[in-house]
Amino acid sequence: MGSGNSTNFWICGTSSEKENKRNGGFTTGGKINLTDPEKTGGAPIWGVIDKRRSIRSFSSDKSLDLKKLSQLLWAAYGLTESSLGRGEQKKGGKFRAAPSAYGKYTIGVFVFVGKKRVRDGENCIKNGVYYYCPNDHSLTLVNKKSVEDILLCFPNEKHFVKDANIIVLLASDTEKINWLSDAEKELAEDKGHVYAYMDSGYISMNVCLAATALDLATVPIAKLIKERGNSLLKIDEAQKSNLESSEICGSKFELVIVLPVGFKDGVT
Numbered sequence: 001m002g003s004g005n006s007t008n009f010w011i012c013g014t015s016s017e018k019e020n021k022r023n024g025g026f027t028t029g030g031k032i033n034l035t036d037p038e039k040t041g042g043a044p045i046w047g048v049i050d051k052r053r054s055i056r057s058f059s060s061d062k063s064l065d066l067k068k069l070s071q072l073l074w075a076a077y078g079l080t081e082s083s084l085g086r087g088e089q090k091k092g093g094k095f096r097a098a099p100s101a102y103g104k105y106t107i108g109v110f111v112f113v114g115k116k117r118v119r120d121g122e123n124c125i126k127n128g129v130y131y132y133c134p135n136d137h138s139l140t141l142v143n144k145k146s147v148e149d150i151l152l153c154f155p156n157e158k159h160f161v162k163d164a165n166i167i168v169l170l171a172s173d174t175e176k177i178n179w180l181s182d183a184e185k186e187l188a189e190d191k192g193h194v195y196a197y198m199d200s201g202y203i204s205m206n207v208c209l210a211a212t213a214l215d216l217a218t219v220p221i222a223k224l225i226k227e228r229g230n231s232l233l234k235i236d237e238a239q240k241s242n243l244e245s246s247e248i249c250g251s252k253f254e255l256v257i258v259l260p261v262g263f264k265d266g267v268t
């Protein structure tokens with residue numbers, strides 16, 4: 001995993017205040033404050049596990065409600081109950097929906113929104129790639145890639161990925177995966193990048209289960225043209241100021257796995 005393939009990127013800040021008023025899903029500064037997730041009720045977990053299947057056929061004409069996208073992203077990597085934790089997270093209380101090796105959270109969750117494929121009431125969410133910020137449960141637009149740009153990354157799956165409403169993109173932060181101290185490196189055999197792949201697996205499973213619980217369809221796809229995939233995470237010049245106005249830091253991301261999500265259509 002050479003850093004030559006990785007993409008320079010700015011992460012959005014840790015601001016917890018939802019100062020931008022929601023306005024049909026859009027806020028100033030290219031930011032969307034997502035709706036608060038439901039933390040009780042929903043589909044029973046045993047039935048969801050039993051029902052989950054990789055689905056490779058999506059309906060091309062239904063739009064996804066922003067509320068469902070919000071729930072899915074929270075289930076993937078959102079902040080969760082912190083009182084049961086230990087160590088450094090307990091101080092900051094920043095645990096997430098998916099476990100993470102050493103609690104380092106080295107994965108960035110991005111989401112591609114297809115044109116007119118996600119709605120908030122009467123409004124369509126602008127298409128493009130967004131960064132999901134768990135700290136304030138928001139999305140920030142990073143570029144305006146089209147579905148055609150996205151499809152260039154898939155050697156074999158174009159025929160169904162094109163109909164997905166959204167595509168969740170899980171990427172490892174190439175700086176963060178080198179977080180181990182020398183002592184830890186010895187114990188862990190310096191496998192920060194392996195842990196990043198493992199972390200992605202947990203997040204990926206959360207996406208699969210949440211999609212099933214929300215009556216949506218998905219499939220994890222690891223077979224990607226890496227360099228093209230990394231270019232999907234590149235921040236547009238036009239969006240830089242949006243991100244710079246919040247608390248941000250520089251990061252380099254490498255795509256690990258993606259999950260197109262949509263409405264099930266026909267055979268799998």
Ligand SMILES: Cc1cc2nc3c(=O)[nH]c(=O)nc-3n(C[C@H](O)[C@H](O)[C@H](O)COP(=O)(O)O)c2cc1C
Nearest residue numbers: 052053054055056157201219220221222223224257
């Ligand atoms: C790490 C991983 C990578 C995968 N990559 C692909 C892929 O590139 N293309 C694809 O169509 N399915 C992919 N799959 C889905 C598997 O083919 C699928 O999980 C498997 O056939 C079992 O079916 P099930 O998910 O319905 O239980 C991947 C699954 C995992 C866990």
